[in-house]
Amino acid sequence: MNQVTRRSFLRTTAVGAGAAATGIGTGPWVRRARAQGAPLKIGLVLPYTGVYAELGNSITQAMELVFARENWTVAGRRIEMIKEDDEMKPPVGVRKTEKLIDSDKVDILTGPVHSGILMAMRDKVHSSKTILIVSNAGADAISRERCSRWIFRTSFSNWQPCQPMGTWVAKNVTKEVFQIAPNYQAGKDDMEAFRETFLPAGGKVVGEEYPKLGETDYAPYLTKIKQSGAKAVFAFFSGTDAVNFVRQYSQYGLKEGIKLTGPGFLTEPDVLPAQGAAALGVITGHFYTPLLDNPVNHRFVKEFREKFYGKMPDGFACQGYDTAEVIVRAVKAVNGNTQDKEKLVAAIAAVEFDSPRGRFRFDPKTHNVIQPFIYIREVREIYGGLANVPIDKVADVRDPGTGCTLPA
């Protein structure tokens, strides 16, 4: 081999790398602010690339909103957010978690979106006594047999939006329901949670189907739903699946005659624009909608839209907001002393405040958030756009926490 080709290779790689490098980092990855004291390091393990980057961004933006309001300082310490992209992959999520805990030595860890990542990082968090505030992943187990005194959750457990809907649907829609969810544990658990109150209310499940995760063609299932004689469907889907299912549901003409219901992820703002008119009339249960009528929410929506170019906050943003609020309040309560973990845990557990979703507090039994309300919402067209309009609500929804034995 001769020198010319080696040189040209190096040149080409340099050009190639340079071209790729021009795409480097849109926006700062580590936030700093001007203040005294050792920085309060907050770690975020979230997806910043891929389909679920929407959620990662929503959560992060809301946290930035709260921290900016506090001038990026709490108890004399400046707040430093260290964001790591977990790509929705457990091996990467675990690696990033370890980096944040061992290398960056964060004071408080937050995230993730993916329940699989949460379950994989749980043991590391617990054994290293790192305080984790779960800002999305809904795996029920974290509030049940896998709970930990160091882990809190501000978002929801998968059970919470589903269980109250059983009673509501039986009373207000119909007693003959077809259930459908993707074929994985979370999907099956959600359907189980619904049946917990649906069956005792006199409801009957006339059919159940579990298509594979990432299914693109729901036609065979839609045909089955039609043939089952069900008067309503309770469906759990999120992300791309939610878009495809809801659109195909409408295309197959099922909407007239068979009411579509489900937990909120079916029509959250990350999927609603792509669903379009197909989502009209869909009824979902969730702890939040930007249309909630309370002063904290009005302020939250206004400030969020001002800061982020008119973007409407969604449930994920609310989760981020609450996570940041919890951090700010707890750290203030311990005067910035995050070294005493026991005191910090107690302070977090005691946090109570008015959140956009209602009065926020943790359940001491599970460290999971007590949903002040699960709102029943209907997708309607308002102000020229689509939104989840609250039409009813169920108060004080707590995860049962079966199998969780936290020290009091």
Next chain:
Amino acid sequence: MPSLPDVLGQALNGLAYGVLLFLLSVGLTLIFGMLDIVNLAHGSFYMLGAYVGLATLAATGNFWLAAIAAPVAVGGVGALVERGLLRPLYRRSPLDQVLLTFGLIYLFEDLVKWVWGGRIRSIPPPAAFSGSVRLGSVTIPSYRLFVIAFGLAVAAGLWLLIERTRLGAVIRAGVYDAEMAAGLGIDTGRVFTAVFAFGAALGGLSGVIAGPIQSAYPSMGVSILIPALIVVVVGGLGSLKGSFAGSLLIGQAETFGKAWFPGVSMVIIYLVMALVVLLRPHGLFGRPLK
């Protein structure tokens, strides 16, 4: 016991899905049949087609324009890829070509994410086919009927082109014996570029046609790649007939699998493929690898 209307309803679903698979896989099988290249980036062409369609639709509001723009644009990309990246590798082993197309998957996916963002976008069907049709007790969206008709028309058109026209003969000659064809004055280089571009264009077309059913998101290329490869292997690499038969077969197998054997629906296509590879390696209508 499922009733006749049930079965017919599902069979119609299976046909629509199968035809979509055909549109997806025919480009892949043509490229292999003509050029002996397993183009793993075929899924990326599918994805690019959907996004070009999305952009055209956003700019013009006309679905049919989008349906033309997508194959044209993606065909152009295909031509560039063949001339710039694959042609230098013809001297090397076919493995290198396969590997290069594998690298392109990452490249295209991130490029699309960069330009259009990561969230899911929907492509509404054209106004003419946005309703649904009742056939007895079965309701089917009229767009799916359009896809069936369109796919069958494409199949017929391709068959005519390859078997019955002079252009097809030239292509077949170039592929069968490149040296001889060159000796006869046929510019094999241009033929290869044209064939690859054509295969890519078909991939792009399938992306925009599938858009109203499956939406558009950056990893759609990767998720469609496996079903496309399976159809092509089952039908026989390089065979148009095989791609057609294979996709219809898989379409029905998948649909009835989902409806009647939910436990195995995740693995049905892999099982079918494994059986075909073991019992009849060149697939239903293929020829042995050179």
Next chain:
Amino acid sequence: MTARTRGRTRALAFAVCVVALLAFPALFGRYPVRLLQEILIWAIYAMSLDLLMGYAGMVSFGHSAFFGIGGYVAALALARRPDLVGALLLPGAAGAGAALVLGLFSTRVSGVYFIMLTLAFSQMFHAYAFQASWLGAEDGITGVPRPALGGAPLGDPAFHLYLVAVAALAVIGLWRVVRSPFGHVLVGIHENEVRMEAVGYPVRRYKLLAFVIAGVVAALAGALYAQFSGSITPDAFFWTTSGEALLMVILGGTGTLGGAALGAAAFILLQSLVSTYTERWMLLLGVTFVLFVLFAPGGLVGALRGRVGLRA
């Protein structure tokens, strides 16, 4: 340089590497050490694939099947036998068994069909693991302990020693295989299968053996991974895990065991470090990979040896 001195230099270089790996934790913090350990595990996996691809010429997109089997068997076995039997012996045996069965089918075909069949198998494993509740379904198995040698589970320094030891043994083992007459026959089969058949070698049996050896080593890598991260998920079976190993082998240089290790390091560093600074790391990876295939087909090892350029 005579063959003898070349052999000695190589042995010396290897010894230096091992010592450096062992000394690493003394010089660097926990996170870099963990990154290094993950690289070692993936290097073992990539090297096993290189044996299959680079030497025997069998491109497999289903190699993740054995990685996953190793991981799951280790996770299940360590719950009952938290020792080397559960940590390495059982997963290795499971890998061998699975590779034998899968290999019997897969070696009946070659080329693109081999790729597709191996892919189908690993996808079937994925589908099963994803739905089986006894395997933890989509969340997989968590709480996988480290092996306990002499009482308590291995602490950090001991675990590092254990990993380096297993990696070194794997390298030595694979190296011996590759340099043995068996290994040379494999290369011969890769270059011209028909000729080898004509000369009288039972080609299919050689391929099957190569498949099994590669499967065992991949299973060991999977077992180590489960012990390293404390969990194993169905993702381990997914075809993209095979794809990533493929990328590592190509980046490093096919047909050079050391290349696979280099490739593993390059890939993991790219994925972890670069993604901290830019969202476009996948684009970078794709571009790098394409450039390598075009201009540096010998991978990093080839580039280091000067084999660079279009006509290389």
